[in-house]
Amino acid sequence: MNARIRQSVAVLALALLTTVSGLAQGGNGKYAEVNGLKMYYEVHGSGRPLVILHGAFGTVEGWAPLMPALGKGRQLIIVELQAHGRTADRGKNFTWEQLADDVAALAKHLKLDKVDLFGYSMGGGVALGVAIRHPDLVSRLAILGASTGSLKDTYDAATFKQFSSITPDNFNFPQVKDPYDKVAPNPGNWKNLVLKVVDFGMKFPGFSDSQLKGIKAETLIIMGDRDVVTPEHAVKMMRQIPGSRLSILPGCDHFVPFMGPERLLEPLIPFLDGKHYVPMQIGG
Numbered sequence: 001m002n003a004r005i006r007q008s009v010a011v012l013a014l015a016l017l018t019t020v021s022g023l024a025q026g027g028n029g030k031y032a033e034v035n036g037l038k039m040y041y042e043v044h045g046s047g048r049p050l051v052i053l054h055g056a057f058g059t060v061e062g063w064a065p066l067m068p069a070l071g072k073g074r075q076l077i078i079v080e081l082q083a084h085g086r087t088a089d090r091g092k093n094f095t096w097e098q099l100a101d102d103v104a105a106l107a108k109h110l111k112l113d114k115v116d117l118f119g120y121s122m123g124g125g126v127a128l129g130v131a132i133r134h135p136d137l138v139s140r141l142a143i144l145g146a147s148t149g150s151l152k153d154t155y156d157a158a159t160f161k162q163f164s165s166i167t168p169d170n171f172n173f174p175q176v177k178d179p180y181d182k183v184a185p186n187p188g189n190w191k192n193l194v195l196k197v198v199d200f201g202m203k204f205p206g207f208s209d210s211q212l213k214g215i216k217a218e219t220l221i222i223m224g225d226r227d228v229v230t231p232e233h234a235v236k237m238m239r240q241i242p243g244s245r246l247s248i249l250p251g252c253d254h255f256v257p258f259m260g261p262e263r264l265l266e267p268l269i270p271f272l273d274g275k276h277y278v279p280m281q282i283g284g
Contacts, residue, residue, distance in 0.1 A: 028043055029060075030042070034109060036090055037254070038088055039106055040085060040086035041077060041080065042254040043110075044078070045071045048075065049112050049209050050074045050077065050116045051103065052076060052079065052118050053081065053117065053118045054079075056082065056201075057180065058080075058085070059179060059180070062257075062258065066257060066261050066264070070265075070269075074116075077110065083189065083192070083193045084099070085184065095257060096204065099126045099129065100126055100227050101133065105260060107137055115138060117142070117217075118142045119143060120143075121145045123146075124145060124226050127143055128141070131216070136216070139218065140218045141219045142268055143220070144222040144257065144264065147229045147232065147237075148207045148233075149236075150205055151204065156229075163201060163228075168191040172190070205213075213241070215241050218246045222248075222267060223246070223247075223249070225248050226253040226254075229256050230250065245276075249264070249267075
């Protein structure tokens with residue numbers, strides 16, 4: 001793995017470590033038995049429910065920079081997906097169908113008929129899967145740095161090469177691995193987590209046009225103009241998902257939730273609040 005991605009991962013990890021607030025420390029953590037998985041989640045605040053899905057290797061602590069703004073008038077449900085953080089592995093490789101069904105099962109466990117979803121990176125793909133497989137569950141869908149196609153077709157070439165080169169031996173930085181070790185039920189499972197994340201990314205076939213056109217939720221696609229997913233694919237996503245909106249953040253990369261959260265919140269909060277700009281209709 002080259003020096004650029006090592007530096008980026010180190011910066012991201014340090015950002016996570018230095019911005020942790022009261023998450024996972026206030027007694028809010030619970031487990032739900034969903035689809036044979038003991039899934040960890042936290043509930044914060046009250047109001048309209050917003051389910052938040054982390055990216056690869058993420059934990060609830062990573063959301064600390066966004067919590068104050070996202071928590072205003074909303075009930076935040078922060079999930080740790082299969083094999084991530086405090087949620088144990090189930091001994092099977094990740095599939096978008098299974099991960100999506102796990103989230104839907106958690107919503108059912110919490111007796112939630114409708115939720116908003118915000119997913120980052122891998123979590124954005126899972127959020128799309130929930131909207132596809134459980135269309136009546138999702139009211140508003142916001143995704144950041146996520147792709148609807150295969151990584152080879154939607155990532156920029158350098159990033160795809162870097163991702164495909166990840167192994168447990170070269171992706172074991174203390175800044176990333178140590179937070180996992182502190183909360184995982186089986187810290188020795190790190191190697192399997194790395195292998196499963198890479199396997200999931202490399203084998204993900206992408207969603208079909210018909211699946212994307214079937215999404216009922218109001219959808220906001222957010223992407224940095226230097227994100228891992230190309231801007232060209234972001235535009236394609238907007239055209240595939242009916243009525244969706246696209247916000248491209250200038251001068252931002254894949255780590256904007258941690259390095260520049262205020263940039264992300266600028267389009268995200270109005271969308272979640274239902275404050276939409278209505279384009280002027282020209283002609284008849």
